[in-house]
Amino acid sequence: MTQTNTKPKVWVLGNGQLGAMLTHAGEPLAIEVHAVNIMTPTDEILPLAPHDIITAEREQWPESALSLQLSSHPHFVNGPVFSRLADRFSQKSLLEQLNVPTAPWVLVDDTTQVATLYQDYGPRVLMKRRTGGYDGKGQHWLKQAEAGDIPHDWRNLAIAEQAINFDEEISLVGVRTRAGECVFYPLTLNLHQDGILMASIAPLTRLNHLQTQAETMLSAIIHELDYVGVMAMECFRVGDKLLVNELAPRVHNSGHWTQAGTHMDQFQLHLRALCGVTIPQPQVNFQCVMVNLIAIEHDPRWLSLPNAELYWYNKEVRPGRKVGHLNLSVPNMTVFENSITALQAWMPAQYQAPLAWILAELTLK
Structure with missing residues (x-):
């Protein structure tokens, strides 16, 4: 990226929580990020410049003058990829074409x-x-x-x-630069409940032997698509074999742990790739657990936990809606177990099984 006195400007199709976190991640990089509400009809026209960069926080969006202005910009990065991966037929066809295992x-x-x-x-x-x-x-x-x-x-x-009788669900979040270089985070172990991600853990030593297999699969996909930025690949683990379940051409819920667990989170990684900023291998500072906050009221006691970082989306609480997440770093097991015990006392019934699962995973000998 040519160095000038003008801050790079990135526009995001969508102003949900992912757009908000991209905006925050741009600040230390002096990248000006604008997350745009594309869900409410408007006649607004944005002051886009020729060298601005466009990305998206979602795979699909309603057609409007505003969304067309953004998606037709010559620097809408990965434009054709969004519709291709948003359709499960074309997504599965791509995996089949590349001989990447899937159900x-x-x-x-x-x-x-x-x-x-x-x-x-x-x-x-x-x-x-x-x-x-x-x-x-x-x-x-x-x-x-x-x-x-x-x-x-x-x-x-x-x-x-x-139907796949899988052993567990894992995901890989990685990034590809404009030069075609790829960088990956460690594999993440995920727990879903009623189809919604409830918790993620990374890194886990017992998953290390699957890292190369996963990176090979995701590399084949992003190179074929000439993709630039962060992509997530959700997989089923069946024994020592991975099957791709879904692809997400964007920053992803299962990568939120990187905000607390690494020195460079997925949001900064995505912006660096879009703007041509150097991307070193992200360093893992702590093992981390992410707990999704689903249809639950804000509890100020979460902020008292010594190893917790709260991301509250400031959304109306509705059934099944993600309203925030907690990242819990693991500086030592005593601090971590005390925090999980507190959450078990504070959180409602639907969280008891996920919290027990987290504790069991991190105390496996």
């Missing part, structure tokens, strides 16, 4: 027979809407024992895939 799947079209799905994939088949599904939404289970059938309005709008 066996098929497009559900007008000719698809449910009996054939059961024959090919077993008595439980998971249907996913091609676009729009997240946090467990946009999914429908076909179960042979219940005489399940394809919903009438899902044909040509969904894929069907084999």
Whole structure:
């Protein structure tokens, strides 16, 4: 990036929590980041300059004069990638093309027979809407024992895939520069509840032997797409084999631990890649646990924990909605266990299983 007296300017399609955290990450780098509300109709026209850079915090957005202005800018980085990965059909087709392992799947079209799905994939088949599904939404289970059938309005709008009896869910967050260099964080172990990410742990020594396999898979994907910036790859672990579940062409929830656990978080990494700033290998300072705050009221006691960093999104609390996250560093097990014990006393019933899972993972001998 040519050095001038003008701060680089990055515009973000979307002003949710990811856009807010990108804005914050730009400040120490003297990168001016503007997260734009594209969900509310407006006639506003932005003062975009020819050399401004455009990115997105989401894979899809409503079409409007504002979103068209941003997405048609010549420096909208990764423009074609968003729609390609937002559609599960084209995303799965890409994985198939690259021989990157994923669950066996098929497009559900007008000719698809449910009996054939059961024959090919077993008595439980998971249907996913091609676009729009997240946090467990946009999914429908076909179960042979219940005489399940394809919903009438899902044909040509969904894929069907084999149910995977996975051992656990892990993700890899990495970045690719404009020069094609790749840098990765350690693998992250994730726990989902009702399709929503509840907690992440990284790094974990027992996952180290899978790091090269995961990096090889994600490298193939981002090089093929000529992608620039941070991408997340969510995987199922089946024994010592990884299967890609989903790709996210952006900063990702399972990478939030990097804010407390490393010297350079995923948000700064993304901005560095977009703006051509040097990217050294991020150093892990602490093992870290991220706890998503889902449909829960703000509790000021969280701020009393000596190893906790709170990110509160200032959103209205609604069922199933992410309203914040806690990053808990692990300077030593005594401090960490005391914090988890406190959270167990303070947090509602739906958090007891995730907190117990965290404690079990970090106290494994």
